[in-house]
Amino acid sequence: MIALTQRIFLALTLMAVCVASVQAGPEEDLQQYVNDNTQRLVKKLNAERGLYDRDPEAFYQSMDDALDGFVDFRRIAARVMGRYARQTTPEQRDEFVVKFKRSLFDSYAQALVSAEDFRIKVNDATINLQDDNRASVAMEVITASGNRHSVTYSMYRKEGSKWLMENVIVEGVNIGLSFRDRFTQEMEASRGQVQVVIDGWTDAVKSLNLEDEVNKS
DSSP states (O other), X not given: OHHHHHHHHHHHHHHHHHHHTOOSOOHHHXXXXXXXXXXXXXXXXXXXXXXXXXXXXXXXXXXXXXXXXXXXXXXXXXXXXGGGGGGSOHHXXXXXXXXXXXXXXHHXXXXXXXXXXXXXXXXXXXXXXXOTTEEEEEEEXXXXXXXXXXXXXXXXXXXXXXXXXXXXXXXXXXXXXXXXXHHHHHHHHTTSOHHHHHHTXXXXXXXXXXXXXXXXX
């Protein structure tokens, strides 16, 4: 199960490009917009798989360009650091954002390009009743063999701005929280040396085993 999750995580993050650019509107319009653009982006991702083998750096740059301004990596990275973010300098926070993005690319790019065929079905979009600047989009990842796996995007926006993705939940497992727990473990292991954790973050992500978390859900 987690093999699928690892293979499609980067792809699912990229799908947020579609979600991010939708403006305020009824939930059914949001759902339709996400669905239309998700299908388009799946085709794009499939078409670019060969780029990773030919030129990994070009692949990373392409992914970074696609995500820039749509997925709020700075917000996600700050949440991963949690309370330890207060101990960092602005330069360290900037460095961690870069490290965090690259760690995702390094960890999931190879798995993405070798993944079996899959399709995405968008089931519904829900705007928070208490805060219409927050929403979630529920969908299913359906493999070629017919297995179905639930995925939910958590989104937010500032007043008058576009939607941004701030988290992903796979089969009930909060991916952002899993990364935050890992950051906390690394901070404890390094006795609070935040720069040590930042420097070693790529290796920490590679050793993060989400399989147990998903299987326990």
